[in-house]
Amino acid sequence: MTTTHALFGAFLGAATAPFAPVATPGAVVVGFVGGALPDVDLLAAHRRSTHFPVYAGLVAAPASALALLVGTPLATFLAILCLAATAHCLMDVLGGGLEHRPWKATSDRGVYDHLNGRWLRPRRWVRYAGAPEDFVLGAAFAAPVLAVTSGRLRWGLLSVVLGSGLFVAVRRRLPPLAERIFGEDSGDV
Known part of the structure; x- marks a missing residue:
């Protein structure tokens, strides 16, 4: 769901358009980055190393x-980054669990709650990253952002939406492909 997260962050940034249209492109980019940022742990302890569902809110x-008090672009960008x-x-709590074949719904690990020292279970409102509803959600977040952006930024965001659609098209084929490439069972994490 990284693209959906990033597009939601961009959506948060686009909310600045009525109030600070000059800052909106920067806010969209900052929101996009903030939305994707926690997934830097994809190759480590995913949804544990850089995912902080409680502490992140305490910073946001x-x-x-x-941002509301000062109103400067820098303060606004910082708030958008933290909120995203x-x-x-x-x-991630509302999505699927941590498994290579998430459509099987075998994992009870959604996101690690560092404050309480336990895993929060996945709710599966979006069944898994790459499910059709994941794409629809990301595209819905992107639509208003595309309406308030232009030029390379708009084209870049549109390419993310199209890439997300491609991911949905191939998602279920990835675990068997990984098994062939790496010669191992890509069973559940």
Whole structure:
């Protein structure tokens, strides 16, 4: 769901359009990065190393308050970055679990809650990363962002939406492909 997270972050950034249209392109980019940022742990302890569903909110709240009080582009960008990263962690709880074949729904690990020292179970509102509803959600977040952006930024976001659609088209073929390439069973994590 990385593209969906990133597109939601961009959506948060696009919310600046009515208030600060000059800052909107930067806010969209910052939101996009913030939405994707927690997934830097994809090759490590995914959804544990850089996912902080509770602590991220504790940082996002004062950052948002600062942005509302100060109103500078830098404070706004910081708030959007923090809000997008927080939303990512919370969205992962609403998605599928940590397994190579998430459509089988065998994992009870959604996101690690560092504050309470336990895994939060996946809710599977979006069954798994790469499910059709994942694409629809990302495209829905992207639509208003595409309406307030232009040029290379719009084309870049559109390419992310199209890449997300391609991922959905091949998602179920990836585990058997990984088994052939790496010569091992890509069973559940």
